[in-house]
Amino acid sequence: MASIVYYLASQKPNTKVYLRLCIKRGMDYRISTGLTIKNHLSWNTVKNYPKKITAENKMLHKTLFDLEDYLLNEIWQVEQSQDIGINIITTEWIRSKTRAFFHQDIDFTATDYLVSFAQSYAESLKNKSYLYKGKRIKYSPNTINKYRNVTKHLSNFEKSEGTHFRIIDVNIKFADRFLTYLLEDMDLSINTCGRYLKRLKTIIGEAEQEGLKIDPSYKAIRGFEDETVVTFLTFQEIDQIINTPMPNKRLETAKDWLIVGCFTAQRVSDFFRLRKTMLKSNGTYNYIEFKQFKTKKLVRIPIHPDLEPILAKYNDDFPPVFTENEKSFRTLLSAAVKEVCKIAGIDSLVKGRYLGKMGTYPKYKLIQNHSFRRSFASNFFGLNDWPNALIMSITGHETEKNFLKYIDKTDDYYSNQVAANFAKLKSDKVSSRNHLRLVK
Numbered sequence: 001m002a003s004i005v006y007y008l009a010s011q012k013p014n015t016k017v018y019l020r021l022c023i024k025r026g027m028d029y030r031i032s033t034g035l036t037i038k039n040h041l042s043w044n045t046v047k048n049y050p051k052k053i054t055a056e057n058k059m060l061h062k063t064l065f066d067l068e069d070y071l072l073n074e075i076w077q078v079e080q081s082q083d084i085g086i087n088i089i090t091t092e093w094i095r096s097k098t099r100a101f102f103h104q105d106i107d108f109t110a111t112d113y114l115v116s117f118a119q120s121y122a123e124s125l126k127n128k129s130y131l132y133k134g135k136r137i138k139y140s141p142n143t144i145n146k147y148r149n150v151t152k153h154l155s156n157f158e159k160s161e162g163t164h165f166r167i168i169d170v171n172i173k174f175a176d177r178f179l180t181y182l183l184e185d186m187d188l189s190i191n192t193c194g195r196y197l198k199r200l201k202t203i204i205g206e207a208e209q210e211g212l213k214i215d216p217s218y219k220a221i222r223g224f225e226d227e228t229v230v231t232f233l234t235f236q237e238i239d240q241i242i243n244t245p246m247p248n249k250r251l252e253t254a255k256d257w258l259i260v261g262c263f264t265a266q267r268v269s270d271f272f273r274l275r276k277t278m279l280k281s282n283g284t285y286n287y288i289e290f291k292q293f294k295t296k297k298l299v300r301i302p303i304h305p306d307l308e309p310i311l312a313k314y315n316d317d318f319p320p321v322f323t324e325n326e327k328s329f330r331t332l333l334s335a336a337v338k339e340v341c342k343i344a345g346i347d348s349l350v351k352g353r354y355l356g357k358m359g360t361y362p363k364y365k366l367i368q369n370h371s372f373r374r375s376f377a378s379n380f381f382g383l384n385d386w387p388n389a390l391i392m393s394i395t396g397h398e399t400e401k402n403f404l405k406y407i408d409k410t411d412d413y414y415s416n417q418v419a420a421n422f423a424k425l426k427s428d429k430v431s432s433r434n435h436l437r438l439v440k
């Protein structure tokens with residue numbers, strides 16, 4: 001198993017921090033991280049990390065922690081790959097990965113960090129105005145609060161990802177991950193998420209005007225409104241996936257997690273935490289019982305027949321996670337389920353958002369972790385003996401309004417259903433009268 005240990009180049013002020021990466025015998029590498037610590041005495045020689053006694057040391061500690069997590073995840077992907085061997089890892093490979101982590105060794109200052117700049121931008125609007133039809137208009141408190149809300153979500157996204165984002169990190173792929181977070185973890189409406197992306201792009205545009213380091217591809221980010229497209233797997237497509245063998249263990253595990261997700265309706269943050277101890281029985285029915293990570297709500301989910309063989313395969317347990325790091329698990333699973341769906345032939349052309357851009361794509365490209373939860377809600381919605389309250393007891397939605405938005409249904413659905421019922425009553429009455437005429 002790979003391990004990383006940090007150490008100092010010397011016992012002098014402003015000394016460089018090195019890393020030692022050990023994979024197995026004969027694969028032991030040492031390189032400079034390019035980072036320095038001002039006071040070598042503030043280095044913890046037991047934990048091999050800087051002591052968090054100053055703001056600068058805290059930031060260095062966080063950066064080294066993120067670098068370790070990043071490199072171990074890259075190595076794990078090599079170890080799990082069916083196409084490349086472990087011998088690809090060399091000193092130069094590690095250096096290139098480290099350079100990629102630091103964006104080609106660019107030096108960053110406090111103003112280059114995304115949340116810090118977004119906060120400053122939101123507050124600066126109080127003293128700014130914009131030109132509209134030849135007149136200078138001050139930003140309203142409502143507009144300022146909207147940018148504060150974006151900043152709040154970016155800050156929470158950082159906590160979810162376990163890292164500090166820089167302005168240069170913002171590109172189309174970043175926007176797609178942020179969009180997934182807003183949809184999946186925060187359960188926000190698609191239109192609200194679209195407006196947040198639009199404001200994010202405005203913030204980065206301001207950073208560019210101020211001469212800060214940006215990724216020019218951020219300009220491809222597009223805000224959007226009135227584009228509610230819910231991508232989910234139908235019962236038929238889920239059966240198609242179940243009946244398709246996978247070529248390797250990694251994809252077989254991803255396929256099993258997809259099935260778990262589609263029949264438990266939980267967020268990835270919840271089924272990442274599923275454990276054998278959560279499997280319960282009342283003597284008549286078997287179910288899964290746990291508190292949802294986001295809402296802290298206790299849910300009891302009856303075990304669907306298609307889940308039973310999955311649990312049996314793992315000796316009455318859930319599939320193994322790819323990694324104990326939740327952030328890495330999310331990323332690896334999201335990529336793997338696309339492969340699973342592609343192999344299973346889930347390739348019908350559908351409208352959706354891919355890498356932030358609305359268009360028509362093969363369906364497997366649009367499947368992500370939150371598609372499982374949406375599949376459950378959308379598939380069972382409207383079925384006999386499945387009232388919305390029953391589905392919501394499993395998904396955890398607090399209000400029917402939010403539930404309907406989640407599956408791309410509006411309040412019109414009910415008026416349309418009533419109209420259809422009235423039409424059926426009218427048809428039944430006509431049929432009854434015609435029958436009476438024939439009897440007479």
